[in-house]
Amino acid sequence: MSSLTKISVSPHIHSGRSTAGIMRDVLISLVPAAVAGTVIFGWTALLPIAVCIIACVGFEALFNLIVKKEQTVSDLSAAVTGLLLALNLPANIPLWQCVVGSLFAIVVVKCLFGGIGGNLVNPAITARVFMLVAFGEMAVSAFPVDAVAGATPLSAAKLPSLLDLFLGNYGGAIGETCTLALLLGFIYLLVRRVITWHIPTVFIGTVFLFTFFYVGFDAVEALSLTMAGGVFLGAIFMATDYVTSPSTAWGKVIFALGAGLLTCLIRYFGVYPEGVSFAILFMNILTPYINQWTRHKVFAGGVKA
C-alpha cells in the first residue's frame, strides 16, 4: 500500500450547498405563484411560462456553444430567469415577445457580462423593463393596478377587496397577483435559508409605510395598494437576487429601503405606472457601492490595528 494518494487543499469537506441546489430551491419556491397564475388566468398562462423557460435555457446553451464556453445551463440559473420573467408578464402576451424578452435577458444582460455572477443588473427585471419600453402598450396593459395608482387619484373603491388582493383574484402579471402564493414561496426560501428576511420585509414594509402616509393614514387602503401590483413578487424574488443585491445585513436593509422608496416615488409621482422594476433596477446599479459602504468590521480592527 504505497500508492500515492490525492493531494488537495483544505477544507476537505463541504456544506453540500451548491449553485444548482440553490437555484432548484428558487424554482420550487416559485411553483405556488405559477400555479396560482394558471388558476387565475387560465391554462394559457402556462404558455408564456414554458416559452420563457425554454427560450432562456436555450439561448444560454446556444451562447455558450457559439463562444465555446463551458456549458452552464445545468446550474439552473437560466431556468430561474425564464420563470421569473414569465411570472412578470401578462398571460395573454404574444409568445414572440416572450422569446425576444428572453433573448434580451440571457444574452444581453447576462451572457455578455460574463454569465452567472457577472451581470450588473437582474436579467428578468431588466428584460421586463425593456419589454415595457419596446412593446409599450402590451406590457402596460399587464399592470392595471399600478396604472390606476399612477394615473388617477388613489381611491380604495377602485381596488379589489383585500381578500381578492390576497388571493390574487384581479388583473396583472401571471405571478404577481396572488400574495398568498408569493408568501408561501417566501417562507420556503427562508426555511431553506436561500435568502434572509431583510430585503423582502424592509422593501414591503417601506412601501406600506410610505403609502400609509401618502393616502392619509388609511391602513386598509395602504395594505391594498401594497399588495396590488408587483411589490411582493419583486421584493421576495427579484430584489433578493444574489448577484445584484448586497451581501451584508445592513447592505440589504439599505438596498430594500431604497427600492421601497423609489417604488413609491415612481408610482405616486412619476410618469411610469410600474415602479417596482425601475426601483430594483436602479438599486441593482448601486449595489457595488452599497457593498463597499457596508463591509463588515474586521476583527480587532484589521489593517488599522
Add this chain to the structure above:
Amino acid sequence: MAFHLHGIHTPHRKNTAKAPTVRMSAPKIVTIPMAMHIGAPAIPTVKVGDTVKIGQKIGEAAGKVSSPVFASISGKVTKLTDYVLTSGAQTAAVVIESDGEMAICESLCAHEVSDRTSLIEALRESGIVGLGGAGFPTHVKLDVDPARIDYLVINGAECEPYITSDTVTMLTRGEDIAYALRALARALGIKRVVFGIENNKKEAIEAMKKMAASIGECEVTVKALPALYPQGGEKVLVYHTTGRKIGMGKLPIDVGCVVLNCTTLAAIGTYLSSGMPLTEKCVTVEGGAVKQPQNVIVPIGTSLADLFDFCGGLTEEPDKIIYGGPMMGITVQSPDCAVLKNTNAVLALTKKEAKLPKTTACIRCGSCVNTCPFGLAPIAIAEAHDKGDTEALKALSVDMCMECGCCSFVCPANRPLVQINKLSKQLLREERMKEEKKA
C-alpha cells in the same frame, strides 16, 4: 464579554470519543523525521548500527527555534534517510527497527523547575512542540517575561470534525495536566488559567473542572464554549475565553495571553514528572474508509499504513488521507508517511465524505462574507487577487485570515477561497520582501 464571533456548524462525527483508547503494539519499524516542528530541523545524533531505547535522543535541536527528537521504540538504527514532508520539502529521518522490547531509556528522570530559566532549560530538552497542529517549539513560546502573562489559555476546544484525541487526553491524563499547571504556575507565576472547551464535550468539561478544584497554585476556570467551528482558532479562543482581541500580525502575548493545547500541557506534565520526552501520540484514526475508527496511542514515526492495519485495515481505497481534521488538515501524499509530533488525527476519507459540489462562477450569494469569523470579505479578496491589486488586499486585511476554511465550506459555487487567501498573503509577503530589499 462582547458578541460571539461567527462560525459554522460542521458535522461533528466524533464517533471515537466513547470508544476505548488502545495502545498500539510496537511497530516493526519507525521512520522519524527531523523536521516535525516550526524552525530549524534537528540534526541526527545517531548512526546506522546504534542501538536506541525509548526516550533516547536521536536528533539534536539546531539553534534556538528548533526541537530535539527522540527514539519512540527500542531497537537498532538501520538507516539514515531522506523523508519528504507534506510541504514537499525534504528532511533527514532516522529509521529504527524494533527489537520488540519497547525498553525505556534508563537515564530519564524528573525535572524540578522553580523559575523561568529552569523551566525553559528543561523544556528545551523535552522535544515538546505545539501539539494542536502548529508544531511551534513550546520552550520558545513560553520564554516570555512572566510579568506579561495575565492568562494561560488552554485550548481544549477541539472544534474540527472527527477528532477526539484532545478530549481523550483531558479524560485520561488529568494528573499530567494538573502536574504541568502547578509547575507552570510556580515557574512563571501564572495566576489565571482558563480552559476553553466546546460544550459538546460534557465529560471533558467535568473532568477538567474536577482537576481544577485540586489546584491551589493558581485560579483555574473551565469555560464551556458553543460548539461552533472554528472555536479552537487561537484568536477566536482567546477572545471567547478572555474577551481580548488579538489584532492582525499580533500574538496572544501582545494581549497578555499564552495559549497551550491541552495535549501539549499533558506532555509537559509527563516530561516534568517522569523525564519522558515526546515519543508517542494519541491519534484519532477515523474516516469512512477505516474499518475500526478509534483513538490509538502510537509511537512517533509509525507509518500511516501500519496504523491503518492496526485499526483493522481500510475497507476501501480512500479518496484522501489527511493529517488533522477535514477543515484545516493537510493531505498526505502516501500511506508511507509517518505519525509526527503534531499529528492529532489521521483520516482516510471516502469519495462520498470528501465530495465537493461543482465549481461554478461566484454567484455573489454573500455566504462567505457572512460566515467569516473575522468579518473578512473573501469575495472581495478574490476579486482583488484576480487583479493583482495588493493595495486592495491590504485594505481588506487579508493577512488577518486564519485559513479556517469556513468560507470555502459554505460557498455554493465551491470557489477555492482559502487557497486564494493563502496566495494573496503570499503576494503581500513577496511585496514586503521586495520593499525590504530596496530599503
